[in-house]
Amino acid sequence: MRRSLSVLFRKEVADHLHSWRFNILIALIALTTLASLYTAAQTIRSVVPQADQPLGDIGLFLKLFTTTDGKLPSFVAFVGFLAPLLGLGMAFDAISSERNKGTLVRLLSQPIYRDDVILAKWFAALAVVGVFFLALGFIVMGLGLFVFGIPPTAEEVLRIVFFLLVTAVYVAVWQSLAILFSIRFRQAATSVLAGLSVWLFFSLFYPMIVNLIAPITGRGTVDDVLREIGRHQFLSRLSPVTLYEEATTILLSPDVRALGPFTLEQAIGAIPTPLPFDQSLLLIWPQIAGLVAMSVVLFGLSFVLFMRQDIRGR
Amino acid sequence: MSAIIELRGLTKQYDTVRAVDNLTLTVYEGEVFGLLGPNGAGKTTTILMMLGLVEPTDGTARILGIDATREPLKVKQVVGYLPDDVGFYDDLTGLENLVLTARLNGQNDRDAEAAARALLRRVGLEAAADKKVGAYSRGMRQRLGLADTLIKKPKVIILDEPTLGIDPEGVREFLQLIRTLSKEEGLTVLLSSHHLHQVQAICDRVGIFVDGRLIAVGTVEELSAQIFADDRFSVEVAARPLDDRLVEALQRLPGVTRVDVRRETDGGGEAVVRATRDVAADAARAVVAAGAELRKLTRRAYGLDDIYHRYFEGRA
Numbered sequence A: 001m002r003r004s005l006s007v008l009f010r011k012e013v014a015d016h017l018h019s020w021r022f023n024i025l026i027a028l029i030a031l032t033t034l035a036s037l038y039t040a041a042q043t044i045r046s047v048v049p050q051a052d053q054p055l056g057d058i059g060l061f062l063k064l065f066t067t068t069d070g071k072l073p074s075f076v077a078f079v080g081f082l083a084p085l086l087g088l089g090m091a092f093d094a095i096s097s098e099r100n101k102g103t104l105v106r107l108l109s110q111p112i113y114r115d116d117v118i119l120a121k122w123f124a125a126l127a128v129v130g131v132f133f134l135a136l137g138f139i140v141m142g143l144g145l146f147v148f149g150i151p152p153t154a155e156e157v158l159r160i161v162f163f164l165l166v167t168a169v170y171v172a173v174w175q176s177l178a179i180l181f182s183i184r185f186r187q188a189a190t191s192v193l194a195g196l197s198v199w200l201f202f203s204l205f206y207p208m209i210v211n212l213i214a215p216i217t218g219r220g221t222v223d224d225v226l227r228e229i230g231r232h233q234f235l236s237r238l239s240p241v242t243l244y245e246e247a248t249t250i251l252l253s254p255d256v257r258a259l260g261p262f263t264l265e266q267a268i269g270a271i272p273t274p275l276p277f278d279q280s281l282l283l284i285w286p287q288i289a290g291l292v293a294m295s296v297v298l299f300g301l302s303f304v305l306f307m308r309q310d311i312r313g314r
Numbered sequence B: 001m002s003a004i005i006e007l008r009g010l011t012k013q014y015d016t017v018r019a020v021d022n023l024t025l026t027v028y029e030g031e032v033f034g035l036l037g038p039n040g041a042g043k044t045t046t047i048l049m050m051l052g053l054v055e056p057t058d059g060t061a062r063i064l065g066i067d068a069t070r071e072p073l074k075v076k077q078v079v080g081y082l083p084d085d086v087g088f089y090d091d092l093t094g095l096e097n098l099v100l101t102a103r104l105n106g107q108n109d110r111d112a113e114a115a116a117r118a119l120l121r122r123v124g125l126e127a128a129a130d131k132k133v134g135a136y137s138r139g140m141r142q143r144l145g146l147a148d149t150l151i152k153k154p155k156v157i158i159l160d161e162p163t164l165g166i167d168p169e170g171v172r173e174f175l176q177l178i179r180t181l182s183k184e185e186g187l188t189v190l191l192s193s194h195h196l197h198q199v200q201a202i203c204d205r206v207g208i209f210v211d212g213r214l215i216a217v218g219t220v221e222e223l224s225a226q227i228f229a230d231d232r233f234s235v236e237v238a239a240r241p242l243d244d245r246l247v248e249a250l251q252r253l254p255g256v257t258r259v260d261v262r263r264e265t266d267g268g269g270e271a272v273v274r275a276t277r278d279v280a281a282d283a284a285r286a287v288v289a290a291g292a293e294l295r296k297l298t299r300r301a302y303g304l305d306d307i308y309h310r311y312f313e314g315r316a
């Protein structure tokens, strides 16, 4: 890492940790998710003793993340909902605030590369979010240990860690978008609105649009239906929301063996057992790659825009 | 004296505006150079091109022989820049802000803090070193800004409108500080301003910059000689009565190019006599010869303000 990058990185991390905004966002996420965990633990505890399976066999710890009592959304649902807000919230004024404070010109008149400024912001936000989610994950596992009285299996730990990492990548996508807007728009309010619009679009309207232009009618030959589903899936997967949902579903629910339609050939050979971790990972590799790619593309756009921008004044 | 800043045919064209037009200028080692011009003259654009922060449409800017467009990082290692309306991180202390700059310039933590404390003392902010910058006054911010440009131990400092928004007393002190620092450290200083009389006192040379063009360069004396070639000297004469006959007599004096008269109600008045030579004694004699009472006689030397106004008269 270049020296100037690490200096800026340290400054950004300190900024986040001291900012009200970050602490409020974190508190919000910690409280909601812990509440959902608590209800999940209660629900599982009331169900498990009746099950004839021994504890541990059914991915108990994973269920902590996905179970809901029907009133409060599950941990995964909460995180999926709040992660974009966290990404947007942390970075929507990343560059515009430096510009408006008049510190951007001063920074850029030091012997540092221009890209170091945005790279440092990006890495710092990601590092802070990553550490927070890992911590949250371990709190959850600790809580599970306390509630169930048995430790998670190695595979469960792996799945949970990966789920948290994928979540960090998902936050990074939104954060990259927010940085792009913070470069493009000088007013922080414009940037927030733009970010929220994109988020609303992908979480509410995009699925409707996909249903409209690529409906699954279920009519015609098997091939027709498969083609319909394929098209629907392809379009859905252009949205980071879909990619994240698919990835987390596979990671946290090992009994989900495939995404999309199951053909007869696939079903015949399949044994109804949970998918091993490496198989799950293989299945969602494209989703993870897609999220990373989105982040990289958005960052690339920010980079190009920032390099060409007039940095003058407030 | 070696050239430190060399601008050759520097030009910046924005869509329709030619912000800087074929600017050629050399600033020498140890000089305090004032780039003077009204708002929108292109001063900031010129400075940003010298730092490689704005790409010139044409021409080159070299500092210590380094091309600012090609090797901006190297230029930024040796040039301290104080932007107009400089900003700091308000939630950090003055010291922390300086230390951050020092570290971005490759200094380690311990050296950075020592250097920052020393500089804060130099600019008179010792007592405020550990206060958050959010609580600084405008004048204190400018001082901190000056310290910030110096912390990288530059060879050249470029100050964009450094006196903007400080009270007159503060301006004098601040400029004197710049002057002292530059002479003590052997720094070359380029500062821009649209307040002529403010910077007149501390600049070794000035350049007058209007509409992207440099229209005159030199010491203040040289400039006044250049511009007021026809009427370098002027004398203010107050007399009573100041009638047409006396005005005519003044106009007929050898070397007089122009007489401006302001009459008062009591028949007296004031005449500003401009000439190519010193006509003070002749003017006094003319007044006495006309039988009038000589109330006042002042020689006027031209300052930068007059020079500057001359240019605008010429342009209008």
Ligand SMILES: Nc1ncnc2c1ncn2[C@@H]1O[C@H](COP(=O)(O)OP(=O)(O)O)[C@@H](O)[C@H]1O
Pocket (backbone or CB within 6 Å): A310, A312, B014, B015, B017, B018, B019, B037, B038, B039, B040, B041, B042, B043, B044, B045, B046
């Ligand atoms: N990014 C820009 N796009 C278009 N015109 C600009 C831009 N920046 C500055 N200008 C124009 O260039 C001219 C010079 O501006 P500037 O260098 O800021 O002058 P000064 O610093 O002397 O007040 C002005 O007419 C200004 O409007």
Ligand SMILES: [Mg+2]
Pocket (backbone or CB within 6 Å): B040, B043, B044, B045, B084, B160, B161
């Ligand atoms: Mg300016």
